[in-house]
Amino acid sequence: MKLSEEYSIKVAALQSAEHQFTVDLSKRIAPDIWLDVLIYFEHNLEQSSAAALYDALFEKGTDFAANVYLNDEDYTFFIDKIRAVLERYAAINPQAWVELGLQHVLCRRHAVEKEKASFYLNRGIDAEVKWARPLYLYYNYLSVLADIDRDTAKAELESLALRGDLYAIAYISHIDVWTEKFEEVFDRIQVLRHAQEKKLLRHYYEALQFYYARKDNKAKRLEILEEGIALTDSRYCRFVLNDIKRADANSSVELERLIPEYHELFEYGMMDAAVQIALIKLQGLSNDNQVKEDFKQPLWYLQKAYDYNNIYAGYRLACLYLYNDTLQDIERGLSLLQLLDQRDDYVEAQVELAEILLEGRFLPRDEKSAFQKFSALAKKNIAYAKLRLGNVIESGYDGIDPDYKVAFAYYQDAAKDKLPQALYQVGRYLKYGIHGEEPDLAAAIPYFEEAATSNNVTALTEMGLASELKAEPDYKLAFDYFSRAADLGYPYAYYLKGIYLENDYHQTGAPQPTAAFATFEAGASMQDLNSIYELARCYRGGIGTEINLDRMIDLYQKAAERNHVQALTDLALCYEYGYGLSKDAFKAQEYIKKAADLGFPYAIYVLGRYYLTGLVKQDVLLGLQLLEEAAQKNVGEALLLLGDYFFFDYDQREEYDKGFDYYTRAEKLGYLTDGLGMCYEFGIGIEAQPAKAFEYYKQAAERGNQEAIYRLGRCLYFGIGVEIDKTAAYSQFIEVAQQGNVYACYFVGLQLLDGEGVPTDLHDGIEWLMKAADADHADAQFKLANCYLMGDGVEENEALALEWFERAADNGHEEAIRLTKKTRK
Numbered sequence: 001m002k003l004s005e006e007y008s009i010k011v012a013a014l015q016s017a018e019h020q021f022t023v024d025l026s027k028r029i030a031p032d033i034w035l036d037v038l039i040y041f042e043h044n045l046e047q048s049s050a051a052a053l054y055d056a057l058f059e060k061g062t063d064f065a066a067n068v069y070l071n072d073e074d075y076t077f078f079i080d081k082i083r084a085v086l087e088r089y090a091a092i093n094p095q096a097w098v099e100l101g102l103q104h105v106l107c108r109r110h111a112v113e114k115e116k117a118s119f120y121l122n123r124g125i126d127a128e129v130k131w132a133r134p135l136y137l138y139y140n141y142l143s144v145l146a147d148i149d150r151d152t153a154k155a156e157l158e159s160l161a162l163r164g165d166l167y168a169i170a171y172i173s174h175i176d177v178w179t180e181k182f183e184e185v186f187d188r189i190q191v192l193r194h195a196q197e198k199k200l201l202r203h204y205y206e207a208l209q210f211y212y213a214r215k216d217n218k219a220k221r222l223e224i225l226e227e228g229i230a231l232t233d234s235r236y237c238r239f240v241l242n243d244i245k246r247a248d249a250n251s252s253v254e255l256e257r258l259i260p261e262y263h264e265l266f267e268y269g270m271m272d273a274a275v276q277i278a279l280i281k282l283q284g285l286s287n288d289n290q291v292k293e294d295f296k297q298p299l300w301y302l303q304k305a306y307d308y309n310n311i312y313a314g315y316r317l318a319c320l321y322l323y324n325d326t327l328q329d330i331e332r333g334l335s336l337l338q339l340l341d342q343r344d345d346y347v348e349a350q351v352e353l354a355e356i357l358l359e360g361r362f363l364p365r366d367e368k369s370a371f372q373k374f375s376a377l378a379k380k381n382i383a384y385a386k387l388r389l390g391n392v393i394e395s396g397y398d399g400i401d402p403d404y405k406v407a408f409a410y411y412q413d414a415a416k417d418k419l420p421q422a423l424y425q426v427g428r429y430l431k432y433g434i435h436g437e438e439p440d441l442a443a444a445i446p447y448f449e450e451a452a453t454s455n456n457v458t459a460l461t462e463m464g465l466a467s468e469l470k471a472e473p474d475y476k477l478a479f480d481y482f483s484r485a486a487d488l489g490y491p492y493a494y495y496l497k498g499i500y501l502e503n504d505y506h507q508t509g510a511p512q513p514t515a516a517f518a519t520f521e522a523g524a525s526m527q528d529l530n531s532i533y534e535l536a537r538c539y540r541g542g543i544g545t546e547i548n549l550d551r552m553i554d555l556y557q558k559a560a561e562r563n564h565v566q567a568l569t570d571l572a573l574c575y576e577y578g579y580g581l582s583k584d585a586f587k588a589q590e591y592i593k594k595a596a597d598l599g600f601p602y603a604i605y606v607l608g609r610y611y612l613t614g615l616v617k618q619d620v621l622l623g624l625q626l627l628e629e630a631a632q633k634n635v636g637e638a639l640l641l642l643g644d645y646f647f648f649d650y651d652q653r654e655e656y657d658k659g660f661d662y663y664t665r666a667e668k669l670g671y672l673t674d675g676l677g678m679c680y681e682f683g684i685g686i687e688a689q690p691a692k693a694f695e696y697y698k699q700a701a702e703r704g705n706q707e708a709i710y711r712l713g714r715c716l717y718f719g720i721g722v723e724i725d726k727t728a729a730y731s732q733f734i735e736v737a738q739q740g741n742v743y744a745c746y747f748v749g750l751q752l753l754d755g756e757g758v759p760t761d762l763h764d765g766i767e768w769l770m771k772a773a774d775a776d777h778a779d780a781q782f783k784l785a786n787c788y789l790m791g792d793g794v795e796e797n798e799a800l801a802l803e804w805f806e807r808a809a810d811n812g813h814e815e816a817i818r819l820t821k822k823t824r825k
Contacts, residue, residue: 003074025056034066042085064269094127108307134167170203177210185211202232255280271310274301290326311346367397383417386410408435423451424459457490479506494523495530517544533559549580565600589616605630605638636671643675660685672700674707694721709736710744726757746772746780762793781808
């Protein structure tokens with residue numbers, strides 16, 4: 001049955017006296033008899049009982065529960081009837097003018113008539129209803145009405161409050177408690193504490209609990225909420241108390257227990273309660289196996305809230321229709337956003353539409369329109385819009401080149417509102433001088449620091465990096481910042497944290513390779529490029545895990561696909577040496593060229609080496625050019641290779657002296673081989689200085705350079721730049737002989753045969769000499785020939801002696817040539 005028909009039947013029953021009506025007005029009117037009470041009220045407007053009926057029907061907020069479940073047709077009848085009844089009653093009781101005004105804005109969206117609401121509220125003002133003017137100004141400040149601009153409305157409200165208007169004091173306190181003037185609220189509202197009207201006392205408790213929220217005094221806030229509920233039956237205090245319980249809930253079960261209280265508040269007309277119910281129910285739908293039926297209840301509550309003008313509920317509905325795979329209805333979602341934009345001027349919807357246009361998702365990409373939307377929002381002083389304008393202008397849009405100075409200005413403007421990401425951007429510009437000014441880390445730090453207090457992950461990371469750059473670096477503090485950013489889910493911070501754990505930069509007492517591996521693994525799971533590479537390195541070296549070359553290659557390839565230059569380089573080297581892959585010179589050159597083309601200095605060196613040595617195709621000039629380029633970028637390996645190229649005169653250029661310059665430059669960068677020592681020993685590029693040669697050999701030997709260890713042994717053996725010490729020489733020779741150094745094998749054999757610095761051992765001496773001789777060491781071959789000739793350590797054998805003399809002669813040994821009467825080859 002239609003509500004209009006039901007109403008007519010009830011009216012007829014009342015008029016025929018068939019319907020006897022009695023109701024306890026001290027209790028809340030139940031929804032099923034609310035219509036009966038309204039009919040009785042309508043037919044007794046001029047009776048003394050009308051005031052109590054009016055209070056029960058409207059002042060106690062029971063009308064919403066009676067209409068919330070009505071369909072649109074019945075609701076239209078319902079709201080029209082209420083308005084008609086109130087207009088009649090207002091002629092008797094002027095307070096009804098205010099209620100009539102409210103019934104034109106606190107209703108379903110399709111029934112809202114702001115102009116009429118203003119008209120009736122002003123009738124209440126003219127009739128001197130004491131709360132009418134303060135309420136009218138407050139609603140204009142909240143933009144529920146649009147007759148007066150917000151600043152003017154607030155100024156007038158403040159003026160009324162200064163003149164002692166209690167309702168003005170209540171409403172201005174609700175505003176000021178969220179401003180820098182909140183400290184004044186406590187004293188201001190004390191005048192409401194002893195008010196005779198329950199409505200004013202409710203305002204006192206509702207404002208006071210917010211005051212204690214600003215003071216961060218939870219215990220006192222809870223006390224005030226409980227008192228407000230007990231003394232004034234404040235539904236708003238009930239709502240806030242339930243919200244606090246929601247924030248403290250530790251499980252879905254605890255959240256579900258809050259729903260009945262929210263639902264009762266919803267039936268009093270509190271749309272925020274409906275939104276909270278929807279959010280709790282949506283939170284419980286976090287699994288992947290959802291069907292549309294699962295969303296029925298949260299959608300119902302959000303739709304009801306939106307129907308009764310809760311704009312946020314409409315925004316949440318739009319987002320669900322756009323971004324939830326189960327519910328996706330793009331046309332419906334976009335339509336809602338556009339309605340919220342055009343009708344409600346809702347900032348969140350305008351931002352969402354701008355982002356959609358900028359991204360080109362759901363709508364064709366339109367950078368110009370997105371820019372215009374963000375610009376309009378910026379004019380409304382929306383900090384996020386200023387931030388996004390900075391982002392757009394920094395990147396360039398709609399064919400317009402980036403303008404870093406203008407972008408910086410927008411970031412600065414957004415940062416005034418303490419927007420964390422804007423603070424970070426200002427810090428970034430200052431640190432790197434992106435806007436054309438000199439980099440200024442000191443100026444950037446306060447911005448990073450403030451953004452970090454809001455857990456902005458990029459700012460936390462920058463604070464960690466800044467801690468490393470202090471005059472006295474604080475690596476423990478840096479690690480704390482990186483850890484906080486990682487714990488908040490910032491992928492790049494996982495990489496930095498992992499590096500610290502692996503190397504113990506923060507000095508906990510020992511490296512933590514297992515923890516480092518797990519950290520890199522977490523970062524890699526979030527597709528952080530650096531973490532992917534580091535994880536590959538862990539599998540390569542067995543850092544915190546077992547060596548796994550297949551995983552190493554797989555991760556290198558993933559990183560290489562995203563042009564990670566070190567991964568490209570490492571893949572090239574794997575192909576070159578056949579490590580984890582089959583040798584493939586062409587693949588090696590392909591990958592190294594990609595890294596070199598991306599400007600990675602070490603890759604430029606490797607590519608130069610490939611061309612110099614002809615890995616695929618020799619091109620000495622191009623190789624030298626690339627090596628020189630890498631050398632200019634301070635690649636030590638390139639300097640050393642260029643030094644070797646000229647010192648050993650690979651291409652008979654006879655430019656030996658250049659070797660010394662390259663070796664010297666490499667040494668200044670911390671790269672040292674035997675090359676610099678040889679220059680000082682033989683006077684290549686500088687006057688011969690044997691003592692200095694010895695020192696450079698020693699330094700290079702201490703760094704594990706095999707050739708330098710061998711040459712250090714020679715110095716000790718022959719007394720080059722140092723006193724002869726053949727025992728010490730032997731210890732140097734044997735170390736690198738065991739690593740396969742042919743020259744050292746010869747000297748080890750020689751010393752063991754002749755007992756020089758070590759006890760004579762003919763058997764071992766012959767073995768070491770044989771290793772060198774087999775590797776075509778001419779001196780070793782000549783010595784071995786003499787051993788066979790004389791029977792030293794081996795049985796005398798002239799045939800073998802002659803064979804070794806001939807091999808030594810073939811390798812250019814002067815005396816062997818004379819003995820065998822051969823010419824030098």
